[in-house]
Amino acid sequence: MSEIITHAELRRLMDDWIARGGEVIGPAAVKPDLVQYARLESAGLMLSGYIHPANSIKEFFFPRSEILYRYKFTGKKIELSDVVNDPVKPMLIMGARPCDASMLPILDRVFNWDYKDNFYDKRRDAATVVTMACTEHDDACFCTSVGCGPAAEQGSDALLIRLGEDAFEVRCLTGKGRALFQGKTQPGERTAEIPPGPPLKFDADFVRKFTRDNFDNPIWGELTLRCAGCAACAYTCPTCHCFDIVDEGNAYGGARVKNWDCCQFSMFTQHASGHNPRSAQGQRQRQRLSHKFAIYPDKFGEILCTGCGNCGRICPVGLGVLTVLEEISNATPSLESVEPV
Amino acid sequence: MNETNRFEPRIIAYVCNWCTYLGADLAGTNRLEYPANVRIIRFPCTGRIDFNLIVKAFEAGADAVLVSGCHPGDCHYTAGNYHARRRWMLFRQLLDTLGIDLNRIHFTWISAAEGRKWAQVVTGITEQTRQMGPYTAYREIARASA
Amino acid sequence: MIVDQLRELCARLLSEGTAQVVIGYGQAAPGKPAYPVFIRRAEDADQLVWNDQCMTNLAATLKRREVKALGKPAVIVKGCDERALIMLAKESQIVRANIYVIGVECNGAGRPAMAKCASCDVHVPRWTDTVIRETESQAAAVRTTPSSARYADLEAFMRKTPEARLAFWRAEFGRCVKCYACRQVCPLCYCERCIADKNRPCVIDTSATPKGNFAWHITRAFHLAARCAGCDECARACPAHIDLRLLNLALAAAAEDHFGWRAGMDPEAEPPAGAYSLKDKEDFIG
Numbered sequence: 001m002s003e004i005i006t007h008a009e010l011r012r013l014m015d016d017w018i019a020r021g022g023e024v025i026g027p028a029a030v031k032p033d034l035v036q037y038a039r040l041e042s043a044g045l046m047l048s049g050y051i052h053p054a055n056s057i058k059e060f061f062f063p064r065s066e067i068l069y070r071y072k073f074t075g076k077k078i079e080l081s082d083v084v085n086d087p088v089k090p091m092l093i094m095g096a097r098p099c100d101a102s103m104l105p106i107l108d109r110v111f112n113w114d115y116k117d118n119f120y121d122k123r124r125d126a127a128t129v130v131t132m133a134c135t136e137h138d139d140a141c142f143c144t145s146v147g148c149g150p151a152a153e154q155g156s157d158a159l160l161i162r163l164g165e166d167a168f169e170v171r172c173l174t175g176k177g178r179a180l181f182q183g184k185t186q187p188g189e190r191t192a193e194i195p196p197g198p199p200l201k202f203d204a205d206f207v208r209k210f211t212r213d214n215f216d217n218p219i220w221g222e223l224t225l226r227c228a229g230c231a232a233c234a235y236t237c238p239t240c241h242c243f244d245i246v247d248e249g250n251a252y253g254g255a256r257v258k259n260w261d262c263c264q265f266s267m268f269t270q271h272a273s274g275h276n277p278r279s280a281q282g283q284r285q286r287q288r289l290s291h292k293f294a295i296y297p298d299k300f301g302e303i304l305c306t307g308c309g310n311c312g313r314i315c316p317v318g319l320g321v322l323t324v325l326e327e328i329s330n331a332t333p334s335l336e337s338v339e340p341v
Numbered sequence: 342m343n344e345t346n347r348f349e350p351r352i353i354a355y356v357c358n359w360c361t362y363l364g365a366d367l368a369g370t371n372r373l374e375y376p377a378n379v380r381i382i383r384f385p386c387t388g389r390i391d392f393n394l395i396v397k398a399f400e401a402g403a404d405a406v407l408v409s410g411c412h413p414g415d416c417h418y419t420a421g422n423y424h425a426r427r428r429w430m431l432f433r434q435l436l437d438t439l440g441i442d443l444n445r446i447h448f449t450w451i452s453a454a455e456g457r458k459w460a461q462v463v464t465g466i467t468e469q470t471r472q473m474g475p476y477t478a479y480r481e482i483a484r485a486s487a
Numbered sequence: 488m489i490v491d492q493l494r495e496l497c498a499r500l501l502s503e504g505t506a507q508v509v510i511g512y513g514q515a516a517p518g519k520p521a522y523p524v525f526i527r528r529a530e531d532a533d534q535l536v537w538n539d540q541c542m543t544n545l546a547a548t549l550k551r552r553e554v555k556a557l558g559k560p561a562v563i564v565k566g567c568d569e570r571a572l573i574m575l576a577k578e579s580q581i582v583r584a585n586i587y588v589i590g591v592e593c594n595g596a597g598r599p600a601m602a603k604c605a606s607c608d609v610h611v612p613r614w615t616d617t618v619i620r621e622t623e624s625q626a627a628a629v630r631t632t633p634s635s636a637r638y639a640d641l642e643a644f645m646r647k648t649p650e651a652r653l654a655f656w657r658a659e660f661g662r663c664v665k666c667y668a669c670r671q672v673c674p675l676c677y678c679e680r681c682i683a684d685k686n687r688p689c690v691i692d693t694s695a696t697p698k699g700n701f702a703w704h705i706t707r708a709f710h711l712a713a714r715c716a717g718c719d720e721c722a723r724a725c726p727a728h729i730d731l732r733l734l735n736l737a738l739a740a741a742a743e744d745h746f747g748w749r750a751g752m753d754p755e756a757e758p759p760a761g762a763y764s765l766k767d768k769e770d771f772i773g
Contacts, residue, residue: 030662034728054726055664064664065694139516225553226523230668232726248692250401257694260664267684281553316672316724317522317543318515392709393690393702400698413765423763426772431712433771434741435705438645438734440652449773462773478653483698 003170004163004188005181013184014043014094022090025060027053046095051138052308056238057093057100061123062107064260068245072253084118091127099143099308101131103238104155109300110241128176131156134195140309141198142322148306150197161192202325204293204303210328211294221282223327226317229281231262233311233320239304263287289324350404350470352379355390357410359417360452367456375460376467379407386410388421392432395446400483405445405470407462412450445476489591490537492619493563496589498529500561506587507558510548512541523548525557542596544718546571547674549581561587565596566609570716570751571674573614577758580677590615602732603719605635614754641736660700662727665693669707669721669731675714682706708734713742713760716751
């Protein structure tokens with residue numbers, strides 16, 4: 001037995017959500033040649049037949065720019081006003097790829113392990129995430145190599161799996177998912193096939209050991225020599241979560257703002273003294289990969305990468321996580337041959 | 342519209358220290374009247390007026406911007422105004438492509454002896470801007486958060 | 488075949504010591520976008536490829552500290568890339584004599600060809616140490632004369648009302664996440680510290696809000712006024728597909744209109760940015 005929803009019923013569900021004052025986010029053709037997760041004005045704008053949008057759902061939980069509080073100068077006094085309790089609309093994320101939703105448990109830990117980030121948490125609480133299992137993958141996809149997969153359930157409230165031309169099998173995974181699909185599905189005999197994911201492309205355990213043992217290995221600089229030093233990889237990555245806090249305003253007042261930041265910028269680690277502990281691009285690439293495959297796993301037990309492949313698809317010089325790790329794996333065929341430097 | 346609630350445009354004037362600022366000063370010492378809608382910001386030279394300052398003025402809520410300095414040949418630093426002229430030739434094209442209203446950006450040469458011209462220019466721009474109404478298009482962009 | 492000649496030349500330059508590094512194109516698989524490779528040993532010369540995926544402007548790699556550390560470069564350029572190289576020399580960022588320039592005839596890069604290729608009039612680089620050309624029969628089959636006017640896309644865009652133009656840019660810049668890929672891949676954005684990374688005073692908000700994004704894109708475009716060589720790498724690199732080409736075209740058109748100048752077309756001509764003429768047009772100044 002399975003639960004089934006038709007495409008028409010699913011669209012109705014989304015339009016109802018909008019009609020009740022909520023926000024629906026899903027993959028949309030925002031330009032003729034560009035698919036991104038975006039706020040949808042109606043369910044009809046949601047796209048099917050995409051592999052992975054050119055952004056991630058991260059920005060709907062952890063926006064690229066977010067005001068933490070406002071300040072105002074009156075004479076010698078400073079007046080602060082909080083925005084943390086400003087309400088957010090109920091958010092329905094529809095059609096997220098499992099590799100995108102998988103970033104939610106990851107960010108949950110980052111934003112809650114000691115300090116509770118109420119900005120993130122209020123959006124997380126307001127969100128229902130419906131994922132859509134992948135029927136296709138491209139050369140850039142590598143979810144299976146990092147413990148994710150085309151029908152992975154991490155972070156998802158309900159998983160939709162394509163069932164023929166006009167329906168999905170619904171697998172409700174949480175209370176939120178069950179509440180969303182309550183009374184909208186029909187029981188059915190058919191069950192959907194879980195499609196195969198991309199083949200294994202590298203050994204994540206090997207990468208973890210390699211990054212730990214090869215801090216000063218010149219291979220980092222060698223493999224990443226073409227890196228242009230932008231943040232296209234990090235800003236389209238579901239899991240990259242670095243941010244900077246700045247004050248923006250004038251003589252009368254302004255706001256303290258939390259903005260995305262990226263370890264690939266040379267300014268990221270620049271000290272006021274002028275010293276830069278990561279002065280070369282190879283060191284910055286090593287940092288990005290080490291954070292994903294060793295530093296975060298050491299702290300939280302999981303890899304900070306869901307294998308969505310956006311970095312490889314989007315990089316202007318074709319240098320994603322996958323590219324570098326494949327080359328490292330090729331250059332050092334077995335763990336034993338890796339000599340710590 | 343009656344006198345009390347009519348729209349008073351905010352005009353930012355970026356002027357050079359050696360010519361236009363003195364021209365404005367002369368207008369004052371001659372007791373010439375001109376609208377109080379203009380906020381003067383003094384620079385060493387028109388060559389120092391960064392294009393971003395025009396954008397900043399609109400961000401901050403200006404309804405019009407005036408850039409003014411020494412006549413060609415009169416620059417205190419010989420050629421600052423020539424460099425500025427060339428900068429604005431190109432910058433206007435960029436703003437036009439962006440859809441920013443060029444009728445809100447004015448350039449003039451006003452010398453230290455032209456107090457009368459200063460009063461006339463400011464009066465003219467104030468009137469024209471009053472006719473056009475507030476420049477909300479760019480202000481909205483500046484105030485919208487992501 | 489061009490690629491064979493390139494590989495042979497690369498091996499020769501490295502073994503003879505004419506260059507310590509050959510900056511060319513590599514490719515992960517046929518049909519995938521080519522990327523920069525830095526060949527330092529003659530036996531690696533066969534990593535080089537040459538095909539319609541060689542879109543990257545390799546002149547942009549020359550500004551990077553890591554690349555400068557590799558020693559004297561030989562760099563492969565298409566006609567359009569060479570324009571950036573000429574500008575870098577005009578602006579004293581490179582010394583022409585210290586670089587070996589390998590020109591390659593190009594009849595369109597990208598599949599479909601990039602927008603700039605339709606109005607290309609620099610198929611054959613002219614300022615090189617060597618130029619490798621298609622054989623006559625190959626060239627005859629693919630050679631294109633400019634099929635559209637240089638500023639056709641801009642002219643079409645300028646037919647919109649100013650309000651529609653501003654609305655267009657609000658939507659375009661609305662997708663900007665400030666990853667600065669446009670800056671990083673630009674051969675002429677070579678400032679050691681970009682104005683966007685300065686905060687005393689903070690001219691450009693770091694926030695990727697409409698205000699911060701307009702400020703950034705206006706600044707990026709205008710800092711390249713009469714300097715941009717039109718390689719369109721910024722537009723190609725943008726993960727949000729922001730139409731940066733239009734802004735570059737606007738300033739290129741203005742520079743050509745006012746000064747008869749096209750950046751990097753003539754190594755002898757003096758750039759108009761940072762200069763002036765007593766005859767400059769001032770019909771907009773009261």
